[in-house]
Amino acid sequence: MQTKPTLPEIRKTIVLNAPIEKVWKAVATAEGIAAWWMPNTFEPVLSHQFVLHAGPFGDSPCKVTELDPPNRLGFDWGKDWHLTFVLKALEDGKTEFTLIHSGWNADKTTEFGQPHTVVRHIMDDGWENIVNQKLPAYIEG
Numbered sequence: 001m002q003t004k005p006t007l008p009e010i011r012k013t014i015v016l017n018a019p020i021e022k023v024w025k026a027v028a029t030a031e032g033i034a035a036w037w038m039p040n041t042f043e044p045v046l047s048h049q050f051v052l053h054a055g056p057f058g059d060s061p062c063k064v065t066e067l068d069p070p071n072r073l074g075f076d077w078g079k080d081w082h083l084t085f086v087l088k089a090l091e092d093g094k095t096e097f098t099l100i101h102s103g104w105n106a107d108k109t110t111e112f113g114q115p116h117t118v119v120r121h122i123m124d125d126g127w128e129n130i131v132n133q134k135l136p137a138y139i140e141g
Contacts (some may be wrong), residue, residue, distance in 0.1 A: 024070035
């Protein structure tokens with residue numbers, strides 16, 4: 001029995017000083033996602049196919065695969081990846097936000113020919129900045 005050489009998912013969690021409805025609007029609308037991450041044609045509709053406009057990397061095709069407002073949104077990204085946003089309402093009007101970026105495999109390369117082993121490290125650093133700086137600046141700013 002062969003097993004795929006999977007790499008660990010990227011997981012980032014932050015507590016935001018905003019109610020869950022405000023966080024949901026930031027992570028589950030095209031305007032919100034564009035404000036803290038990248039331009040897109042997202043719509044919060046199950047099975048909706050959309051595009052992330054990834055600048056120099058071109059357009060990435062995506063498809064909404066999970067939709068449970070205001071708690072969970074998931075979508076396939078490109079040919080290998082899956083992103084999940086998990087929201088949890090906390091006391092005092094705060095929200096816990098977790099980003100999960102999965103689909104990493106040591107034997108695979110991206111559409112741009114970069115090995116997952118290299119890109120995963122770059123993306124991990126990128127998500128650190130996006131989730132801990134850009135997202136709260138947009139939501140709380």
